[in-house]
Amino acid sequence: MKNLNITIGPSNKLGKYDAHFLLKLAGLLRNGFTMQQALIFLTEQYEVIKQADRNALLGLINSGASLSAVLKHLGFSKSIIMQVSFAEIHGEIISNLEQSGEYLTTRRQTIQKLVKTLQYPLVLVTIFIIMLVLLNYTVIPQFNELYSAMQADKTMLVHMLTLILNYLPYAALALMTAVFLSGFTILIILNIKNTALAAKLLLKIPVVKTYFKYYVTYRFSREFGYFLNNGLEVKEIILLFKTQTINHYLSLAAQTIETELLYGTSLGDAIEQLDMLDRRLAVFVNHGEYNSNVGRELIIYSEYSLENIIIKIESFTKKIQPVIFLILGLLIVCLYLVIVLPIFNMMSNIQ
Structure with a gap:
């Protein structure tokens, strides 16, 4: 059993679109996209990502990096990265992404309230x-x-x-x-x-x-x-x-x-x-x-x-x-x- 040794990335590069990103990624995977295809498509859609970060992210995706590594580069919180890391092992990636997106949405709404x-x-x-x-x-x-x-x-x-x-x-x-x-x-x-x-x-x-x-x-x-x-x-x-x-x-x-x-x-x-x-x-x-x-x-x-x-x-x-x-x-x-x-x-x- 391999160890999970993941460090946390910089600040969130998606801003308020982090939950939207996870939900859209789950939707693409449900519709038959591979993980690499879905990540490349979404990376090119979000204008909030700076060009330098976009190029680095595309290079990371094309090199076959795991989803948790991509989310770390995007600056997601460590709780989300932990959930995705576990999901990569127990095989519930899509449902985990949906629930993580809903969690971020709920948390943002609560903070706004x-x-x-x-x-x-x-x-x-x-x-x-x-x-x-x-x-x-x-x-x-x-x-x-x-x-x-x-x-x-x-x-x-x-x-x-x-x-x-x-x-x-x-x-x-x-x-x-x-x-x-x-x-x-x-x-x-x-x-x-x-x-x-x-x-x-x-x-x-x-x-x-x-x-x-x-x-x-x-x-x-x-x-x-x-x-x-x-x-x-x-x-x-x-x-x-x-x-x-x-x-x-x-x-x-x-x-x-x-x-x-x-x-x-x-x-x-x-x-x-x-x-x-x-x-x-x-x-x-x-x-x-x-x-x-x-x-x-x-x-x-x-x-x-x-x-x-x-x-x-x-x-x-x-x-x-x-x-x-x-x-x-x-x-x-x-x-x-x-x-x-x-x-x-x-x-x-x-x-």
């Missing part, structure tokens, strides 16, 4: 912070000078609102810094060479652990299920997972499962003991072992895991937007009161 949900509140927040800074350096100091000139005392409410507006830009900056540092910390953890340590740390982060667990479960169940459906034995699949260098978390899972199997543990029980896999996956595996259809059960659960990721992202975007608008509304009311109340207060003092 997230950006669309957040962009308007973020613009409002940015404008509001600019207004706060300007008010703190222009309007509020003038009101303070006016109060001093008229020897008028601020009310407790005006004093509290002024303090809030004075410190709000610093609070917003601190929050943005915290979010940036959190994201940077997660990136550092993901790049730790010790995969076991990285997985352990990711599983301790409250929000990240849910998405991480669903993602690893999705990858594991999908690829394991495809291999089983195409006649590979569990030991061969574990060897493939261990030797591939694209997804280190799958390698870690395979090593742990292999150790448990050597002690006589069943596949379902071995999966249940893995913290980075959803424990409910073991139920599907045990049910599949009972009806001799583990591969199909794993693929069904992979689809369920992907749906869970999408549902959680959409749920998060739906929850965060009202919160942002509520905070903005309260801040606008505070800003209005800070400007209006001193005027009424000074007018009453004059009278």
Whole structure:
């Protein structure tokens, strides 16, 4: 059994057409095109590919390079390259390309929804912070000078609102810094060479652990299920997972499962003991072992895991937007009161 030793290529040369490329390639293969004919045809159709890259790509295709090597040159993500690399072994290239294309389309749509949900509140927040800074350096100091000139005392409410507006830009900056540092910390953890340590740390982060667990479960169940459906034995699949260098978390899972199997543990029980896999996956595996259809059960659960990721992202975007608008509304009311109340207060003092 050969090892999968694949490196990842440069940035995506197809841009937003990456999913379209995979779906069209699957369509051509279904209609009788050879892999080489289909790749050459598609390479010549996409104007987004620069001429130098097109020539290099055509040379690679004509030399008989594998599909995974071509996708690596086009700059596809490592998750897609891993799926295609596995498909080249278990023989489900067409269906894998279709599902990979649908996955990229769904992921792009989810990201677009997230950006669309957040962009308007973020613009409002940015404008509001600019207004706060300007008010703190222009309007509020003038009101303070006016109060001093008229020897008028601020009310407790005006004093509290002024303090809030004075410190709000610093609070917003601190929050943005915290979010940036959190994201940077997660990136550092993901790049730790010790995969076991990285997985352990990711599983301790409250929000990240849910998405991480669903993602690893999705990858594991999908690829394991495809291999089983195409006649590979569990030991061969574990060897493939261990030797591939694209997804280190799958390698870690395979090593742990292999150790448990050597002690006589069943596949379902071995999966249940893995913290980075959803424990409910073991139920599907045990049910599949009972009806001799583990591969199909794993693929069904992979689809369920992907749906869970999408549902959680959409749920998060739906929850965060009202919160942002509520905070903005309260801040606008505070800003209005800070400007209006001193005027009424000074007018009453004059009278």
